[in-house]
Amino acid sequence: MKPMRIAYLCADRGIPIVGPTGSSTHVLEFVRALTERGHEVVVFAADPGQSSADLPCRVIPIAADPVLNEVRLALGKQYRQAPGEPTPRASEVFSLLVNQSARLELERAGDFDLIYERLSLWSVAGLQAAREWRIPLFVEVNAPLSKQQQTYRDLELADVAEAVERIVLTEADRILVTSDALIDYVHERGASRRDARVLPCGVSRSMFADLEKRKAVDPEHFVLGFLGSLKPWHGIDLLVDAFSALRERSPAYRLLVVGDGPLRAYIELVCRRRGLAEFVELAGAVSHEQVPDYLARMDAGLAPYPPLETFYFSPLKIWEYAAAGVPIVASRSGEIPEFFEHKKAALLHAPGSVTKIVRHVERLRTEPGLGARLARRARRVAKERTWDRLAARFEDIAAKTLAGETD
Structure with missing residues (x-):
């Protein structure tokens, strides 16, 4: 297929693009496989991670704005459960504010053929850009995020997280879930089953x-x-x-x-x-x-x-x-x-x-x-x-979506 220019958005501050986590590996190896197949990928990340000369693409930070970080520190002082212990609300509000800088960085980077976003709790910047530019939005879902956050961690603005999740999943052109079980979850959040495709984790050669x-x-x-x-x-x-x-x-x-x-x-x-x-x-x-x-x-x-x-x-x-x-x-x-x-x-x-x-x-x-x-x-x-096989599968889905076809 014709090479694509892809904006890859990862607004989750818990996923460093270059880092030791499985999520980091997933992002970086999939992006690497896409670039090796001739596509240009620009990654927009809340946490770029460690510096590396081996990056397969450009990585643009979206959470480094100094004013927003001043706001984050102020919120951390204001919302406390105990002395020295900020509540989750400070982090949640900051993550919502990051949408502003993510949107600006997407604008600065120029034209794209599609936006590929790894679903995160608070991100709507990918949907906003896709609507304005009239290009497809692909959303990758790796977990039942808002449900998981409430079960295993703290989530104060649960209604906001669920609303964001619902609108992003409902409006996405394609939803790429990593397992069949997640199709039910995205459907519960209002997405159509016919828009969901399974694109699982892979392994590097x-x-x-x-x-x-x-x-x-x-x-x-x-x-x-x-x-x-x-x-x-x-x-x-x-x-x-x-x-x-x-x-x-x-x-x-x-x-x-x-x-x-x-x-x-x-x-x-x-x-x-x-x-x-x-x-x-x-x-x-x-x-x-x-x-x-x-x-x-x-x-x-x-x-x-x-x-x-x-x-x-x-x-x-x-x-x-x-x-x-x-x-x-x-x-x-x-x-x-x-x-x-x-x-x-x-x-x-x-x-x-x-x-x-x-x-x-x-x-x-x-x-x-x-x-x-x-x-x-x-x-x-x-x-x-292998990741290259999964990248080829994504190419097929993307080509049909861009052509207005169903698969």
Whole structure:
């Protein structure tokens, strides 16, 4: 297709464009895949993240206006729950004000063929620009944002967040959800199901390891790995409980956790109380370029999701385990069993089952050939979900939308 000029808007201040989070990886790798296919992408970001010479495109900050930041500081002082502790309202009001500077930066950057926005709680600038310029607005939805914020975090201006979410989703030309489960969510928010398409998470080709070079499994030193953010919905408590149970069975087990988040302190505390601290390595947040080195040390990769009312994830960790040749032990949740068949490409368990996690990991430790066989099959599956393939799928959707066709 003809190369497009795309404005990519990420107004979420919790997602650095260059950073160690899975969300950062998603944004940057998808943008990289688009630019490698000949499109010009300009990213407008609330948090550009770390400086990097490896950026595939120009990144324009939208939350750096000094006057708005003075307002943010003033709001932080005004709204306090306790001395020195601002309420969420200060951040929420500031994020609404960022729409002004986002709109100005979009205007300055010139003409675009379409706007691609990662849905954030307070952003309407993409919709405003698309309406004025009469170009399509594509909105990517990765989570039930307002619902998630109210459940797991603080949200004071909930009615405003829901109103923003509803109008953006209703007015978007195309909604790109990362899983089938999110189609129901955007429909509840007023969007038409016929405007929604599934465009899941992918995996970078740089993640694919040479399986012949992977270290052989040592039953006397077995590294259990976890890659991802340390948040409640990722089953961090289950991870720690499973590791505790495995240590009771064998002193061979070690735990390697790659990622950071609010439950890091929980892991440290529980492992210290149970006498496990010396057998646990918390690597913290690492750059995406460092991830393959950590994956190479893992003998099993865990994704121990708990029972959730709605499983909306497209788990990046699963695809990166698969690409790197790390045998997968995961919950039978969402899209996971659809792509990674139990006992053929992964070992799957009912969400929340520590007993089954322990049993499956023990099998991998005591049957080295099993892990190698599962890893080979999973790797073949992962080759079908690379970012360049997903960029090609987006191209097809965009071309038909720009031509006024349906798909």
